[in-house]
Amino acid sequence: MRFTVPKGWKELTQEQLRYVLRLLWLYNDRTDGMDRAKMAAFVHFCGFEVVRRTDQGWLCRQRKSGDAFLLDPELLPSLLESVEWIADTEQMNVRIEQVGGYKAVDFELQELPFGKYLEAENNFQSYLQSKQENSLSELARILYLVPYGSDGPTFGEEELLGAFLWFNAAKQLLGRMFPNFLKPASGEQEPVTQESLIEATRAQIRLLTKGDVTKQKYILEETDTWTAMAELDALAKEAEEIKRKYGK
Known part of the structure; x- marks a missing residue:
């Protein structure tokens, strides 16, 4: 055979x-x-x-x-x-392309608005902590661009797992593309909480807006994930160079 x-x-x-x-x-x-x-x-x-x-x-x-x-x-x-x-699910490079008539965003998340990426990341981390299926459903709704307020599709078990593995694999890719900002965790880490997720989200927005709140809507809704990540990566690289130079 x-x-x-x-x-x-x-x-x-x-x-x-x-x-x-x-x-x-x-x-x-x-x-x-x-x-x-x-x-x-x-x-x-x-x-x-x-x-x-x-x-x-x-x-x-x-x-x-x-x-x-x-x-x-x-x-x-x-x-x-x-x-x-x-x-080796972290090397996954495909995703379910369509669920209930809703097409998935591009696999690498290049076209996903940065605000949606932050929402997806928060739901991803929430699921890791709580294992609540509603966090996976929210993650899937973001990745399949289901509008707020609409009923949307009922995601099946394989579709929910697919969304989780897809986002995790995309995070690995982003980590390789933007290594200064998305560094692997080292040493003992503080547990992730809802408060820490909110603070991390606010910190990233502050970095990108330079404290100008009038730019927040543009950053969250009109800036794609990779553009935002590239800027955060450059800022993180600058911060590391300053730390090495001045020890602060």
Whole structure:
């Protein structure tokens, strides 16, 4: 038997992406969840089903042709290596493109207004702390540009997880693009609270407006995320150079 499987996130069709996200959601709480997800994804990509275990190996059947074959259990580790990329969600570079008629913003968040990015970040951090699904729903509404006041779509489990993983992967990308401002946390950190999130948001706005409140609307609504990040990154670099030079 010869099978072909996607070599990474970028090669997934939208149907395959939804299936993988559903698997990751279903097996999230199991200690062996990732191995189960990888095995189920491999079987799905290859288009066969496992019938039963025999003394000679796993009896399997192709879904389309109905052809049966035996799968040697000793081959499983090497077969699963072909879908190892599923475990590396931070390298995810695709997202569900549309939910309930609402199209997703660009994956890298370059076109997302900076104010929306700040809202998304706050909901992302809130979910990490509380695990409340409403924070994920708000994150998804922002990423799919669902207008305030509208009912919008009802996000499914794989769509909520997809929004979370997408935003996390985008944050990793932003960290590489703007390393002076988005530095990895070091040492023991204070716990994230609603108050600390609000203060961090206000601090970023103050830096970009230079204290001029008349510019706030422009920064939040008309400035895209990457433009704002580039300015914050430059300011952070300047601050580090001043600190090295003067020790303050």
